[in-house]
Amino acid sequence: MSGFRTTGTRNVADVGFTRLDEVTIEAPDGSTAIRYVLRMHRAVAVVPLDGDNVVLIEQYRTPFDGPLLEIPAGVLDIPGEDPEQAVRRELEEEVGYIAGEVTHLTDLSMSPGVTDEVISLYVATGIERGERRPAGPEERHARVVSMPLKTALAEVKAGRIRDAKSAVALWLASEL
Numbered sequence: 629m630s631g632f633r634t635t636g637t638r639n640v641a642d643v644g645f646t647r648l649d650e651v652t653i654e655a656p657d658g659s660t661a662i663r664y665v666l667r668m669h670r671a672v673a674v675v676p677l678d679g680d681n682v683v684l685i686e687q688y689r690t691p692f693d694g695p696l697l698e699i700p701a702g703v704l705d706i707p708g709e710d711p712e713q714a715v716r717r718e719l720e721e722e723v724g725y726i727a728g729e730v731t732h733l734t735d736l737s738m739s740p741g742v743t744d745e746v747i748s749l750y751v752a753t754g755i756e757r758g759e760r761r762p763a764g765p766e767e768r769h770a771r772v773v774s775m776p777l778k779t780a781l782a783e784v785k786a787g788r789i790r791d792a793k794s795a796v797a798l799w800l801a802s803e804l
Contacts, residue, residue, distance in 0.1 A: 631656030673701035687770035728754020
């Protein structure tokens, strides 16, 4: 849609790898509005396939005050790191696997009404056991879970895997 333009941006807060901006926009009719945008680092997520099984991580998530079952994921927070390198790093850090082949599935805009966050989804095949190198207390206390991909898809449908990136990535991986 054309005709909208940004007329001003003011940084409200910088916290870790997140920035909150107040953005003034002008609509095609000349009216203005203020919107708040969370600026995020680009992120990656990966479906690690071990034959017919998928390897997941169940970890505590502060916004939900409880655990969520997800595919391994993380932000590109190392200068110069490309998405495939980040996928390989996150896979080993979070669930302790080394990827053989990594294939890009798609890029998702996670919640475009409030954030510019984009997550690139991948599938990793030919995985081998490596050594977990958890980063942060959530990962240190996480549980690695392996299950058939078909079971994971049923868990999505039943609402037990409710993380959007995981649901989309699992579905796309099942179509390969």
